[in-house]
Amino acid sequence: MHVLITVVGKRTEHWTDLFDVLCEQPDVTLTVLAADVSPVTRRELARLTGRHRRLRYHVVPHLLGESLTGHMASVLFRLPGHHDVTNARPDILHVIGEAAYLTTWQALRLRQRCWAGVPTTLYAAQNVVTRFPVPFPRIERQSYLSVDHAFPITPEALKVLRVKGYRGPATIVPLGVDTRVFRPLTTDAAMRPFTVGFVGRFEPHKGVADLLRAAELIDCDVSLVGDGSLNGEIERAAARRPGRVHRHGWAGHAELPLLLNRMDVLAMPSVEVVQRNTLPWIGIPLREQFGRVLVEAMACGVPVVGSDVGEIPHVVGDAGLVFPAGDVPALAARLARLRDDPSLAGRLANQGLRRADAEFDWRRIAGTLCATWRGLQSPTRPFRTPPAEAGHSTREAIS
CATH class of the missing domain: 3.40.50.2000 (Glycogen Phosphorylase B;)
Structure with a gap:
């Protein structure tokens, strides 16, 4: 199972723990597409590729960015038309980013253009119903129509998803910790x-x-x-x-x-x-x-x-x-x-x-994610037609 994960923002170091555990799953090949991340994240990704042959990562340039606007929603991947990440079709696209993020819109556009029909899942952490300025509400609505399964990190995040219009399946999946690294130690x-x-x-x-x-x-x-x-x-x-x-x-x-x-x-x-x-x-x-x-x-x-x-x-x-x-x-x-x-x-x-x-153990969380992703690969799962291009009307179709 080839999983492509997109992630952005300066505070992404903790996601590398999840990537590490996912790569320990015997059937998982992982590609990470990242932008506007910290030097610590880059070092951790490089370290993980030395441990796992089935992990690849791409830290690509970005436009705008969190340091300029103060919000990760404004980050944009600067991805060339022909890039290694588009060559291998993933079995699952997982977006670590809210529905209204510009990079979420880019990831869904990339799927529509290069890997039509690939099941897509979305991380969700918003615990406040926030009304964003244009064009973010349209991006958010299109994301909700395109996503096959959402992973809110708390019950409150799930409530916000529902209030804002997401009607698809969802599983609460918290942020985690690597209990092999974070453990009690003898101190003075x-x-x-x-x-x-x-x-x-x-x-x-x-x-x-x-x-x-x-x-x-x-x-x-x-x-x-x-x-x-x-x-x-x-x-x-x-x-x-x-x-x-x-x-x-x-x-x-x-x-x-x-x-x-x-x-x-x-x-x-x-x-x-x-x-x-x-x-x-x-x-x-x-x-x-x-x-x-x-x-x-x-x-x-x-x-x-x-x-x-x-x-x-x-x-x-x-x-x-x-x-x-x-x-x-x-x-x-x-x-x-x-x-x-x-x-x-x-x-x-x-x-x-x-x-x-x-x-909160990442190994348990990785098991939940992988079980959902394997279910989405089932040939009997409902097919959700991706929304039309920005500027056109969108409708959700299930056949």
């Missing part, structure tokens, strides 16, 4: 102060400032992994509390599991904001769609604390504590509770380990 926990950690972008909507204030209230150490516009605020906090605020740059798989294991709790104190970097007169609510680092921490046996924004409570489940977003005293109280009650921290850590293995 007894020799260090209680440490709360954060992994992600140092941006206002991630609640980094709230975390720094909460840590100061209970006088605990902070370990921050990532980068962003709040670097200055973090440096000022470190100056106020010498030796208590520790900052690390972006960490790959070789380093992140160890950094997580050196935390006593991982916090995701996100707040909801309105994003206006696409068009200034259009506000797009921005709330956490998943919180992948939560499951990475769970897999390492680290209890988690998260705000009640977006999908964080759904992902945390019974493996951590939730607090009202923006409520610094409440966040401090949750952290202090885990510091002062080792039995509670241990119980949440064990529940997180079970949750990571049962629900």
Whole structure:
């Protein structure tokens, strides 16, 4: 089964774990078409091709891009008319990108032009019903008519798909973690102060400032992994509390599991904001769609604390504590509770380990994806006629 996957955006490193696991399936040959990805993603893709003979990847140039517009929906593949990716017909086309993305439109156009009839599946993470400016609504509608199966990452993402008009089959498939890499490690926990950690972008909507204030209230150490516009605020906090605020740059798989294991709790104190970097007169609510680092921490046996924004409570489940977003005293109280009650921290850590293995292990997720893809290859499956070219009317036909 030859699967072609398209993926774009700077924060795509975690998808390489899924690609790795998919290539371990004995009947899967994988081609990855990527654009506007990070250097870390490029390195990981190159490393994987050294491990798997049945993996090929193409990082192609792009037009526009996330760094210019602030949104991945604007990325465009710059794919020549004759390219290696078009030569081999895939059995499945899987698009990692929302229905309204320009690259999703390009992938579906490529299928229509080069591989008519190839079953297509779509990742979906939107947990807010967002009305995009022209031409994105038309692209979104055409995508919903063309896709044979959707993979929303949460129940809320499935609800948004239905509200926005997708009527096809769907299976909830969460983001995952490689539990062979992210696992409990022996560390010197007894020799260090209680440490709360954060992994992600140092941006206002991630609640980094709230975390720094909460840590100061209970006088605990902070370990921050990532980068962003709040670097200055973090440096000022470190100056106020010498030796208590520790900052690390972006960490790959070789380093992140160890950094997580050196935390006593991982916090995701996100707040909801309105994003206006696409068009200034259009506000797009921005709330956490998943919180992948939560499951990475769970897999390492680290209890988690998260705000009640977006999908964080759904992902945390019974493996951590939730607090009202923006409520610094409440966040401090949750952290202090885990510091002062080792039995509670241990119980949440064990529940997180079970949750990571049962629900979020990439191997389980890959099995679900492959089972769906094999079913779509069945000669008896309904055929969905692809929509007409942009500018023409579209109708869904099932015969």
